[in-house]
Amino acid sequence: MISHVVCLDNNPKSIAKYIPIIERHSLQPEVFTRPLQLGNFCDDLKNKHEQHSVKAFVLDMHDLKIHDLTEINLPKVSTLKGLAVGFAVAEQYLRKPDSVFRTTPIALLTGYGIPRQIAGRVEKLKKTNHLEILEKPTGLDQFERFIEKISRPLKKNKRQKIAEETVSDPIQSVDEDFVLDIREGVDIVIKMLDELHFSGSEKAAALGYDLKNAADLRAVMRRAKARVDVDIADRIDALIEIKSKLDALSNDDPNPQRKWLRKREPFLGNKSPIDLIKSRHLGELVHVLALIENATG
Numbered sequence: 001m002i003s004h005v006v007c008l009d010n011n012p013k014s015i016a017k018y019i020p021i022i023e024r025h026s027l028q029p030e031v032f033t034r035p036l037q038l039g040n041f042c043d044d045l046k047n048k049h050e051q052h053s054v055k056a057f058v059l060d061m062h063d064l065k066i067h068d069l070t071e072i073n074l075p076k077v078s079t080l081k082g083l084a085v086g087f088a089v090a091e092q093y094l095r096k097p098d099s100v101f102r103t104t105p106i107a108l109l110t111g112y113g114i115p116r117q118i119a120g121r122v123e124k125l126k127k128t129n130h131l132e133i134l135e136k137p138t139g140l141d142q143f144e145r146f147i148e149k150i151s152r153p154l155k156k157n158k159r160q161k162i163a164e165e166t167v168s169d170p171i172q173s174v175d176e177d178f179v180l181d182i183r184e185g186v187d188i189v190i191k192m193l194d195e196l197h198f199s200g201s202e203k204a205a206a207l208g209y210d211l212k213n214a215a216d217l218r219a220v221m222r223r224a225k226a227r228v229d230v231d232i233a234d235r236i237d238a239l240i241e242i243k244s245k246l247d248a249l250s251n252d253d254p255n256p257q258r259k260w261l262r263k264r265e266p267f268l269g270n271k272s273p274i275d276l277i278k279s280r281h282l283g284e285l286v287h288v289l290a291l292i293e294n295a296t297g
Helices: 012-016 019-024 035-047 085-094 116-128 140-150 157-165 176-195 200-206 214-227 230-250 254-262 273-278 282-296
Strands: 004-008 028-032 054-060 074-078 106-110 131-135
Touching: 004 035, 004 085, 012 054, 019 028, 019 140, 028 035, 035 085, 054 085, 054 140, 074 085, 085 106, 085 116, 116 131, 131 140, 176 200, 176 214, 176 230, 200 214, 200 273, 214 230, 230 254, 230 282, 254 273, 273 282
Parallel strands: 004 028, 004 054, 054 106, 106 131
Antiparallel strands: none
């Protein structure tokens, strides 16, 4: 599946300098000049259940011709006369509680700063979601770091080769070191999740499986070790990084880590991080990692 970075900018020349950075990380840029075009693209992916192919949204703040979001059925949403188009799309469309893109990373591009009328709301969204503010046109280094962060699961050439070449027999198609990394990684992850008091079904969900019977966890581990693909490798990396950052925040004390994982938050729709993990979606696992990264700065 192609991985997309969806861009909204009414000036193609303005966004052009960002495109090579996106492509350099093996991502496909999709550039739209109107919110309606972006909305239609997102609806199409949603209908095909391919919403997780969107790795990030890059939204320009300014379009003086757009005063509200009527074209995506949000007529009451103001854009401050075109000064906050990107933020309006992010807050009122992409971050709606029922949006399938509510956990997808967003970069807001601005050449004029953040309007004071929405500064508080922007800060709130930054604290509770993966949202970054990048300056135009001087923020190319920042943008590179943003794209690096969201493309981490894709950036290793070895994994890209596996995704392309593994067909009928993944164990036969990849090098032995990668197979051993996956097998060892599954064992490490299970030990970490034991420390965090994950149940059997929660461990299975973290690895992308639905556990019907607690006795089946060993079978889930065997299947995970035999998968040897990009998805399981990304899950292992994300889970190890989540635990590492939790250790750093709590001085290696697992008790506050367990409490944090199970604390329900209004900005998550009254869900907890463990609820996101239990969804079995890799995107939600990355969302949990983004929440911790925001907490650590």
